[in-house]
Amino acid sequence: MKPIKIGLIGLGTVGGGVVEILKAHHDDIVRHAGVDLQLVRAADTNEARFAQLGLGPDVATTDGFAVIADPEVDVVVELVGGTGIAHKMVIEALKAGKSVVTANKALLATHGEEIFALADARGLDIRFEAAVGGGIPILGPLTHSTTANEFSRVLGIVNGTTNYMLTRMTEAGLDFDTALKEAQDLGYAEADPTADVDGYDAAAKIAILASMVFNSRVTLNDVPTQGIRELAPADIAYAAEIGYTVKLLALANKTDSGIDIRVHPTMIPAKHQLASVDGVYNAIYLTGDFVGDLMFFGEGAGAGAAASAVVGDIVEAARTLGGGTDAIGCTCTDNLPIRALDDLVCRYYFRLIVADRAGVIAAVARVLADHRVSMQSLIQRGTTADGMAEVVYVTHAAREGDIQAALAEIRELDVVSSVASLIRVEDLA
Amino acid sequence: MKPIKIGLIGLGTVGGGVVEILKAHHDDIVRHAGVDLQLVRAADTNEARFAQLGLGPDVATTDGFAVIADPEVDVVVELVGGTGIAHKMVIEALKAGKSVVTANKALLATHGEEIFALADARGLDIRFEAAVGGGIPILGPLTHSTTANEFSRVLGIVNGTTNYMLTRMTEAGLDFDTALKEAQDLGYAEADPTADVDGYDAAAKIAILASMVFNSRVTLNDVPTQGIRELAPADIAYAAEIGYTVKLLALANKTDSGIDIRVHPTMIPAKHQLASVDGVYNAIYLTGDFVGDLMFFGEGAGAGAAASAVVGDIVEAARTLGGGTDAIGCTCTDNLPIRALDDLVCRYYFRLIVADRAGVIAAVARVLADHRVSMQSLIQRGTTADGMAEVVYVTHAAREGDIQAALAEIRELDVVSSVASLIRVEDLA
Missing domain, CATH: 3.30.360.10 (Dihydrodipicolinate Reductase; domain 2)
Known part of the structure; x- marks a missing residue:
């Protein structure tokens, strides 16, 4: 069995977890998944971590780009985070012909198109299970x-x-x-x-x-x-x-x-x-x-859970190198438009702080009606020390644009002190 | 893109769902998963289903073995169920060099070893996601x-x-x-x-x-x-x-x-x-x-959910035929013993119907103590019309063998009418 050589950049909590799993379960992974994973390079700017994780000078480096450049490395694992240097590293790793595993949600949600296109053009794997649900298998x-x-x-x-x-x-x-x-x-x-x-x-x-x-x-x-x-x-x-x-x-x-x-x-x-x-x-x-x-x-976070997802991706990337099927990133070919929030239709809960006197409910009701917002229920609670009352509304399904316009007007009513909250209600049927 | 040819045996609710998905989402699956799935043969003993599912005479047959023998067929989908003819079909399909997808839990839980070994020896895919959790992705x-x-x-x-x-x-x-x-x-x-x-x-x-x-x-x-x-x-x-x-x-x-x-x-x-x-x-x-x-x-059952899992497996089997990684069935190399139920240690709930007179609780307590079963709580309810009372016990952690022996003795006590129930308690911590 040809060993698959792993280069790891970033030895924080998740990176540390990855080192730990690769040590603890190396033999299990050989037996169960049929791949022999070897951590050959690991980078972090904090040198103290090398000793903590038992990484010798042959493996450890403070230069992430040295991990990418190492011709031995088959799979680069980016656990640096952020959209700055991590972006450069992922691009450089793909350009160097390495498969990439990352947990970097901000990077993929911002530069996903560029990264997926590059991986696709080079026929390389890009895997990122830990970026979405921590340890939860979802992608x-x-x-x-x-x-x-x-x-x-x-x-x-x-x-x-x-x-x-x-x-x-x-x-x-x-x-x-x-x-x-x-x-x-x-x-x-x-x-x-x-x-x-x-x-x-x-x-x-x-x-x-x-x-x-x-x-x-x-x-x-x-x-x-x-x-x-x-x-x-x-x-x-x-x-x-x-x-x-x-x-x-x-x-x-x-x-x-x-x-x-x-x-x-x-x-x-x-x-x-x-x-x-x-x-x-x-x-x-x-x-x-x-x-x-x-x-x-x-578990959506935590060192162990995220490291579990990262190592799962490393295993898949390694199996792919052994002749498997490439990961499908997002082919993203359907080009659907993004709907404006104003066009959302749902039910709304909102809470008003109002003067405790006659005509308040009627005044608010008038504004809502003007904006086609219909009320489903209302709870009014007793007067506070400063002569104010609290009224809680739940609407029938309404358009976000309408409810926002209505609340802007309600906020200006003499009898209304404030719109204390607005929460969308989803019945998830 | 080379079409992957599917042969389907069994057109019940799940099989019907598979036909429906392959029709409804053929183009989506090409676009998203990169495989072109074509249903070329479909068998059922009930000919009425052919017309219901829109399957013409070129595709439909009443002979499942004809589907397996068809040299065009790349992937055989077994949805017959049971451990009789379905067993023969899966073995024959593997011997004919076809990848197999099945939803047959009884077959795999009984003849899994033979089936996995044969698939492994021939380097063929055997996939069975629908056998465990219906539509739930778990394997x-x-x-x-x-x-x-x-x-x-x-x-x-x-x-x-x-x-x-x-x-x-x-x-x-x-x-x-x-x-x-x-x-x-x-x-x-x-x-x-x-x-x-x-x-x-x-x-x-x-x-x-x-x-x-x-x-x-x-x-x-x-x-x-x-x-x-x-x-x-x-x-x-x-x-x-x-x-x-x-x-x-x-x-x-x-x-x-x-x-x-x-x-x-x-x-x-x-x-x-x-x-x-x-x-x-x-x-x-x-x-x-x-x-x-x-x-x-x-959804653990239902035509749509199980068919979803079956088609997911077909897609994977098809990708594998295109040069992907084989499914890992169960390498099952760890050879762990199965522990006897008598050695289980957990808490137990049981309900006794007893004579409503002095000494009952003490008599039961003596038997439990003799068998090292210690009581955590007890609820006694009022007397019924026939002079009986109901007593509910929850024990501390005890050995299954001990609780069974204790209950056998308790059942024989003069003051005990019956052991109405015994339920294991798991705190799942």
Whole structure:
């Protein structure tokens, strides 16, 4: 059996996990998958990691490009992250004729077209299972077991940090700041939590997923994105009262007018399978015309889970080098338009802080009617110390453009102090 | 692009679904997967199906062996079922040098060793995704994305008929007979429901799953199997009272003393992800050393879902013929022993019907203590019209052999009318 030589760039938590798996399971992988994987070069700018991971001077280097240039290396594993030097490395590795495995969602959601085209032109493998669902196998099943289907939607909980925070906000009534502090203390959120809490991580993942599922190019810039910073415990409590759970959903639907794609806090029925996906777990839910509904659940982050997906990709890339079938990246030949968010039609929940006096409900109702928004239910709660009242609305299906225009007007009403929240409601039927 | 010619044997609901997908998505599959699938022969003993499916005399035949013998056919799809003629057909197809796709769980759980060895010796593909989870991709992910892991367990709800019945027994308090009648009326259960309600279907599936997950041969005969016929609504209600849900679980654990494998009604925590898998849905749950917990959820049966998995396999077999990597069936090289059920250690729930008089609890407690079974909790309910009382026990972890011996003695006590039920409790931590 000819050994397949691996060059690894980036020895952070995921890279460390990859080194560990290649050591712990080398013989199992030979036995079960029929490939002999050998880590021949490994790069990181932090030299301290070499000793921690037991990598000698023959393997370790501080220069990632030296890994790519090494003629021995068959498969380059990029775990640097970001769209800067990682972009150069992936392009250079493909140009050098190496198969590439990466976990870099931002890179693929931004430069996917260039990277896939180059890999395709050179007949090289580019694999990226860890970029979407951490350890959850999703791209593999999509390009293998479920190829017989046309999918109408893909959605999911694809960010563990925010799902942990939302779970705590729901179960313990924590506010955003307290939940974030707790997630940071536990190592589930980074010091700068922007990519997670503002939804960009989820947006990159749904861009990649939608590209694969609908076979049409979707990039990060195509995804209207709203995070969970403005979610109040009050909204989560109201949701529970009416049978809903609030999750940060990444959604993509194939509609007659194009791909509807977005990331935002969403009220979903408390009984839906996705509603019980709690803590740092992630889940991806799909609907195909023959297979029906599918859900893939698991750890969306964490060193072990992501490393598992990376090594799965390395195994496949190695089998391909031994004469197997190339990975199908995204052929993306269907060229579907991206639908404007204004054209979304769904139900909406919103909460107003209003003056507690006669005529408020009527004034708001008039504006809604003017914008063709029809109300399904309304909850009004008692007056607060400052003479204000809280009113919660749930609408029937309405157009996003209409609801936004209506709320802009409602915000200007004398009797309205503020629009405290707006959350989209998805029944996921 | 060289067309890949498909021969299909068996035009029942799944076979009909396959014909439909090959028609509906032929062009999509060319575009997305790069293979041109052509159905050139199709066999069924029921000639009425040919017209229903639009199959002309050039394609249709009543002789399955004619499909196998046709030199044009590259891939044989066996959807006949059972271990009789289907066994002969699969062997003959492999001997004729054809790749084989099948959904036949009973066949693989019984004759897997012979079939995999023959396919391996001839360098041919044998694929069987639909045999385990219906439409749920599970064998694909196991042999691809998650190959980096050593799995310690695989378990799941793998029979839609019984899961539908249990859901109705739980939600509406139906008894077994009423739930079965309802399932039959809805087409979810067959006229002879034995394979489903007595657990044999689930046993075949867990035998295949355990073989793949632990890389060691497990056959149908290795699986102690108990169905749901004796489950009473009372037990389901008691389970709910103590925070559990009753599911027909198929489980396999890798232990130091071999593979622990079994199918039986099981109390699982109501908050576990598997507990909310309701109706005809199925789910398979795995724990790997790096990836952690994974769950795959979807439709376990139904024409569309199973046909989706079959066509996924056909696509892979076709790609392999074009120069791809062979499917890894089960190399099954690890030769782990199967652990005797008597050596199982878990918690047990059981319900006794006893005489309502002094000394009963003490007498039962003495027998349990004699057999090293220690009690965790006990619920006693009021006397019935005939002077009997019902007592429900939950034990601490005990050995199966001990609990069975204890119950045999308890059954003989003067004060005990009957052991109404015994259900294993799994906390799935």
